[in-house]
Amino acid sequence: MYNSLKYILLLFLASLSFVSCNQKQGDKIKVGFSQAMTTDDWRKQMNSAIKIEASLRPEVELKISDANNNITKQIEDIEKFITDKVDVIIVSPIQSKPLTAVVEKSIKAGIPVLVVDRKIEGENYTAYLGADNIEIGRIAARYIISHSKGSGKIIEITGASGSSPAYERSLGFEQIINENKRYKVENTVHGDWEGESVKAPLKAILLQNPDVEYIFAHNDRMALSAWETARTLGLEKKIKFIGVDGLNTLNGGIELVKAEVLDGTILYPTGGNEALKLALKIYNKEAIAKNNILNTIVIDKNNAEIIENQMDKVDQQQAVIESQQGAIKVQEKEYASQNNLVRLLSFFLVIILSLTIYSIYSTISISRKKKQLERINQTVIDQNNEIQEMAQIAERSNTAKLNFFTGLSHEFKTPITLIMSYVESLIENEKIKGTTLIDEVKLIHKNSNRLLRLINQLLDFRKIEEQKFTLRASNTKIYDFTNEVMTNFKGEAARRNIDFQLTCKNKNLELFIDRGLMDKVYFNLLSNAFKFTPDNGKITISIVENQDNTVKISFKDSGIGIPENELANVFNPFFRASNNNKNSSGIGLHLSKEFVLLHQGTIELKSKQGSEFVITLLKGNSHLQPSEMINKAENINKTPNLISDTLDIETDLNETNVISESEKHTLLVIEDNIDLVTFLKAKLSGEYVVHTSDGSDAVEKAMEIVPDIIICDINLVDKDGYEISKELKKDLRSSHIPIIILTAQSDKESTLKGLQSGVDQYLTKPFSLSILKQSISGLLFNREKLRYYYTNNIYRVEPESKFGNQEQSFITKMNDIITTNVEDPKFSVEDLADKLGVSRVQLYRKVKAIIGINISDHINNVKLEKAAELLKSNNMNISEIAYSLGFSSPNYFSTAFKNKFGISPKEYKSSL
Structure with missing residues (x-):
C-alpha cells in the first residue's frame, strides 16, 4: 500500500512537470512593428491587416508602436524594440535618412529588420x-x-520631400511622360500627403492655366483636395484626376472613382498581412528575396465596383475569422481550466481513498481498484464527449466555409449568363460572320461554357459530399452516346492533329446509364486526355463486352502519364500529380469515380506510356433500384441555347404589331446585378413597361406601382427574394401579382423554399430568354382568366371557394362594405379605401388588376343592383331611389340604369 501511495505521488509530480513543460513550450515569437503614423485610412488598414494575420498565428506576440509622424519618437520606438530583444522588427519609415542608423544598429544586434x-x-x-x-x-x-x-x-502633385515614395513616383511618372513629346507636366505642386497642403498653390496654377487636362496626385487625399479646388473654379468636369491608394473606405479611392470624382486610382496595397508572413519567414531563416514587391492595378469606373465587392467580401470573411478565433480562445481557456481542475480533484480524491483503504481490510483493495477503473473510464468518456463537441464545432466551421464557396459559385452564374447571352447574339450577327472576329467570339463562348462546367463541377462536388444525387438511368445505346459526346472534342483533335478514335464491335449495345451524370464523367476523362496529350498524339475510346455480363469502356491517351507511386491518390479530392503543371481543380476525377459508383460500376487507372482510365459497368438493370430508373432517356444536361432562344423571340416580335405604351403590361425587375438588369430591360422593354429595383426598396416600389408581374432574384442586399415574395403575397395590396424567381440556386431545397414562399414560377441561371418570356406570357394569361372569372361572378364570390383565396377575400370584403354603405350618398372611393386599409391609388390599381374596371364603375354597378331591388319592392318612386343612392339627379340615374340593364327604371318597374 505504501508503494501504491508512492507511485501516485510520483505520477502527480510528473503531471505537474508536464504542465510546466507545456507552459514553457508556449514561448511566443516577438514581432515589433514601428508604424509611422495612423492619421490616415491607409495606415489604419495596414494595422488592421497585420493584426488579423497575427490573430491567426497563436505563436506570434505582436507589438505595434505608433510614432504619430514624429521621427524622434520612431527612433525611440525602434530603440526600445532592440532593448526588449524582440525576434523581428518591422519598420514603416517616416523619412528615409534619419532611420538608417537605428536600423543598422538593430542588424548589428542580431535582430533582423x-x-x-x-x-x-x-x-x-x-x-x-x-x-x-x-x-x-x-x-x-x-x-x-x-x-x-x-x-x-498635366499637373503633378507630389508627396512630402524626403519621402522615398514621393521621389520614386515622380521619377517613374516623368520617365514615361518625357518619352511622349505631346504631353507635358506644366507645373508640380509639392504637397505633404495631406489635402490642405495643395489647395492654395494649385488654385494659383489653375487660374493661370485653366486648360489643364489631367492632375496626377501621389495619393487619393490630395487628389480629392485637387478636385475640390477645381470645383471652386468650375473646372472639375473639364479636368480629370488620378490618385494613388485605392482604399475601400469612406472618401477612399474606390468610392471617389464610383462617384466620378476621380477618373482613376492606382491600388497601393498596404501589405500588412504579407509583412507578418515575411517576418516569420525571416525568423524561421527561410530563403527570401531582398526586395518583395506587391502587385498593383489601375481602378477606374470599369472595375471599381468589382474590386469593391471583392474587398467587402474579404472584410466580411476576416470578421468571421476574428469571431471564430475569439470563440476558440474562450473554449481553449475553459478547457484548460476544467482540465487542471479535474486533475487536482482526481489527485485529492485518490489520496483520500488511498488513506481510507489503508485503514481497512486488504479485501477492500479489490473494490478500490474497481472504483479507480470506473473513474478512469468516466474520465475517458468525458474526454471523448469533449472531443466530439470540438469535432462538431470544427464541422460547423467547415460547413460555413463550404456554404460560402457554394454561394460564391452560384453568384458566378449571373455574369456567365450575361457573357454567354451577349456572345451568342454576336455569333448570330450577320455583320461579323465570315470575319476573323467570329473566331475570337467563338473562343470567348467556348471558354464561357468551360467556366460554367467548372462551376457546375464545384456544385456537383458539394452535392456528392451531402449525398444529394439520385440516379436517373435509362436504356441507352452506349456507342451512339459516346459518339455524341466525342463530337464536342473533334474540332480540338483536328486542330492539334490528334488521332481521336472510337472502337466498338457491337454498335447496338445498350446499357442503363444516367445520361447527365455519365456525360460529366466522359467530359472529365476526355478533358484530361486532351490536356495532357501533346500535338500529333493519340486518344482512343474502346467499348468491349465481357463474358461476365460487364462492359469495359476504356479512355487511353499518349500523354505524360502519372507517376506509379501516385496512382492510388488520383481519385482523391483536390489531388494533383507531381508532374502536372496545368491548371486543375483536382475534383473532376473524384466526381467521375462517385458518379460511376452510383451506377454500381468501377473505375480504375493504368499508366504506362500515357494514361488509361477503364470504366466497368453491368449490363441490364437488375443492379439498380426502381427509383433509380426512368422510362425514357433524358437529354444530356447542357447549357441552355440562348442563341436559338434569342432568334426565335426576335422572329416573333417582327411578326407582331408594335404594342403601344398604354397597352403594355407593367413589369418590375428586382435584381442587384446592373448588367443583368440592363440585359432584361433591353430584351423586354418592347413588350412591357419595365421598372427596376436593386432590392433595397422592392416592397415599397411594388406597392407604389402595383405592377402586372414581378421578376425577382434571391440573393439581394437587404432582404432575400424569399422574404420579399412572402411579404408581397401576404399583403392585400399586392397578393394578386404573379412573381417569377430568377436565380442561380438550382438545388431542390432552394426551389421548394421558393414555391413555399408563394412564387408562381422558379427559373434558374443561366436561363433561356424564350422560356422566361413564355413564363411571363403564361402567368399574365392565367391572370386574365382569373379576371374573367371575377368579372362574370363579381356578386357571387364565395369565401369558401378554392380559386384565388386572397383575391376572393378582398372582393368579398369590398362588396360587403359597399353594400353596407350603398344608401349613404356621402360614401366615396376615399371612404372605401380607408375602410380597406389601402390608399386610393392602390385600391384603384388592385381592383383594375382583378376585375378589369375602375372602382368608381364598380361602386355604381353595386348601387344599380340595389336600385333594381328597390324598384322591385315598389315602396319608393324613381326620384327617391336616385337620391337615396347618391346619384346627382334622377336623369343621370335613369341614364346609368339604362346603360346597365338596357331599359329605363320606369320601364323596368312597369315590367314587374
Missing part, C-alpha cells in the same frame, strides 16, 4: 516589402497617355 512601404538610405536591412513606387508613377503616366483626348497638359 523588415522595411515596409518606404525605404531607408542604403541596403543595410534584411528585406523590403512594398509596392514598386517607380512603377506606380509609370502606370499613372501610361493611363493618362492611353486615355488623353485633350491638350495633354
Whole structure:
C-alpha cells in the first residue's frame, strides 16, 4: 500500500512537470512593428491587416508602436524594440535618412529588420516589402497617355520631400511622360500627403492655366483636395484626376472613382498581412528575396465596383475569422481550466481513498481498484464527449466555409449568363460572320461554357459530399452516346492533329446509364486526355463486352502519364500529380469515380506510356433500384441555347404589331446585378413597361406601382427574394401579382423554399430568354382568366371557394362594405379605401388588376343592383331611389340604369 501511495505521488509530480513543460513550450515569437503614423485610412488598414494575420498565428506576440509622424519618437520606438530583444522588427519609415542608423544598429544586434512601404538610405536591412513606387508613377503616366483626348497638359502633385515614395513616383511618372513629346507636366505642386497642403498653390496654377487636362496626385487625399479646388473654379468636369491608394473606405479611392470624382486610382496595397508572413519567414531563416514587391492595378469606373465587392467580401470573411478565433480562445481557456481542475480533484480524491483503504481490510483493495477503473473510464468518456463537441464545432466551421464557396459559385452564374447571352447574339450577327472576329467570339463562348462546367463541377462536388444525387438511368445505346459526346472534342483533335478514335464491335449495345451524370464523367476523362496529350498524339475510346455480363469502356491517351507511386491518390479530392503543371481543380476525377459508383460500376487507372482510365459497368438493370430508373432517356444536361432562344423571340416580335405604351403590361425587375438588369430591360422593354429595383426598396416600389408581374432574384442586399415574395403575397395590396424567381440556386431545397414562399414560377441561371418570356406570357394569361372569372361572378364570390383565396377575400370584403354603405350618398372611393386599409391609388390599381374596371364603375354597378331591388319592392318612386343612392339627379340615374340593364327604371318597374 505504501508503494501504491508512492507511485501516485510520483505520477502527480510528473503531471505537474508536464504542465510546466507545456507552459514553457508556449514561448511566443516577438514581432515589433514601428508604424509611422495612423492619421490616415491607409495606415489604419495596414494595422488592421497585420493584426488579423497575427490573430491567426497563436505563436506570434505582436507589438505595434505608433510614432504619430514624429521621427524622434520612431527612433525611440525602434530603440526600445532592440532593448526588449524582440525576434523581428518591422519598420514603416517616416523619412528615409534619419532611420538608417537605428536600423543598422538593430542588424548589428542580431535582430533582423523588415522595411515596409518606404525605404531607408542604403541596403543595410534584411528585406523590403512594398509596392514598386517607380512603377506606380509609370502606370499613372501610361493611363493618362492611353486615355488623353485633350491638350495633354498635366499637373503633378507630389508627396512630402524626403519621402522615398514621393521621389520614386515622380521619377517613374516623368520617365514615361518625357518619352511622349505631346504631353507635358506644366507645373508640380509639392504637397505633404495631406489635402490642405495643395489647395492654395494649385488654385494659383489653375487660374493661370485653366486648360489643364489631367492632375496626377501621389495619393487619393490630395487628389480629392485637387478636385475640390477645381470645383471652386468650375473646372472639375473639364479636368480629370488620378490618385494613388485605392482604399475601400469612406472618401477612399474606390468610392471617389464610383462617384466620378476621380477618373482613376492606382491600388497601393498596404501589405500588412504579407509583412507578418515575411517576418516569420525571416525568423524561421527561410530563403527570401531582398526586395518583395506587391502587385498593383489601375481602378477606374470599369472595375471599381468589382474590386469593391471583392474587398467587402474579404472584410466580411476576416470578421468571421476574428469571431471564430475569439470563440476558440474562450473554449481553449475553459478547457484548460476544467482540465487542471479535474486533475487536482482526481489527485485529492485518490489520496483520500488511498488513506481510507489503508485503514481497512486488504479485501477492500479489490473494490478500490474497481472504483479507480470506473473513474478512469468516466474520465475517458468525458474526454471523448469533449472531443466530439470540438469535432462538431470544427464541422460547423467547415460547413460555413463550404456554404460560402457554394454561394460564391452560384453568384458566378449571373455574369456567365450575361457573357454567354451577349456572345451568342454576336455569333448570330450577320455583320461579323465570315470575319476573323467570329473566331475570337467563338473562343470567348467556348471558354464561357468551360467556366460554367467548372462551376457546375464545384456544385456537383458539394452535392456528392451531402449525398444529394439520385440516379436517373435509362436504356441507352452506349456507342451512339459516346459518339455524341466525342463530337464536342473533334474540332480540338483536328486542330492539334490528334488521332481521336472510337472502337466498338457491337454498335447496338445498350446499357442503363444516367445520361447527365455519365456525360460529366466522359467530359472529365476526355478533358484530361486532351490536356495532357501533346500535338500529333493519340486518344482512343474502346467499348468491349465481357463474358461476365460487364462492359469495359476504356479512355487511353499518349500523354505524360502519372507517376506509379501516385496512382492510388488520383481519385482523391483536390489531388494533383507531381508532374502536372496545368491548371486543375483536382475534383473532376473524384466526381467521375462517385458518379460511376452510383451506377454500381468501377473505375480504375493504368499508366504506362500515357494514361488509361477503364470504366466497368453491368449490363441490364437488375443492379439498380426502381427509383433509380426512368422510362425514357433524358437529354444530356447542357447549357441552355440562348442563341436559338434569342432568334426565335426576335422572329416573333417582327411578326407582331408594335404594342403601344398604354397597352403594355407593367413589369418590375428586382435584381442587384446592373448588367443583368440592363440585359432584361433591353430584351423586354418592347413588350412591357419595365421598372427596376436593386432590392433595397422592392416592397415599397411594388406597392407604389402595383405592377402586372414581378421578376425577382434571391440573393439581394437587404432582404432575400424569399422574404420579399412572402411579404408581397401576404399583403392585400399586392397578393394578386404573379412573381417569377430568377436565380442561380438550382438545388431542390432552394426551389421548394421558393414555391413555399408563394412564387408562381422558379427559373434558374443561366436561363433561356424564350422560356422566361413564355413564363411571363403564361402567368399574365392565367391572370386574365382569373379576371374573367371575377368579372362574370363579381356578386357571387364565395369565401369558401378554392380559386384565388386572397383575391376572393378582398372582393368579398369590398362588396360587403359597399353594400353596407350603398344608401349613404356621402360614401366615396376615399371612404372605401380607408375602410380597406389601402390608399386610393392602390385600391384603384388592385381592383383594375382583378376585375378589369375602375372602382368608381364598380361602386355604381353595386348601387344599380340595389336600385333594381328597390324598384322591385315598389315602396319608393324613381326620384327617391336616385337620391337615396347618391346619384346627382334622377336623369343621370335613369341614364346609368339604362346603360346597365338596357331599359329605363320606369320601364323596368312597369315590367314587374
